[in-house]
Amino acid sequence: MDGETADESEQQWWGYSVNGTFAELGVDSQPVADGDVYDFVLNVGW
Numbered sequence: 696m697d698g699e700t701a702d703e704s705e706q707q708w709w710g711y712s713v714n715g716t717f718a719e720l721g722v723d724s725q726p727v728a729d730g731d732v733y734d735f736v737l738n739v740g741w
Contacts (some may be wrong), residue, residue: 711735
């Protein structure tokens with residue numbers, strides 16, 4: 696994403712929130728709605 700990739704060997708993973716709330720669905724299942732704000736964060740550690 697934006698030139699960044701998660702490195703599983705470094706325990707990195709992508710998480711995201713919708714309107715400031717951590718998403719409970721996988722990104723491929725998340726409905727998209729006008730006006731919602733989606734933030735993606737590269738996390739470290741399981």
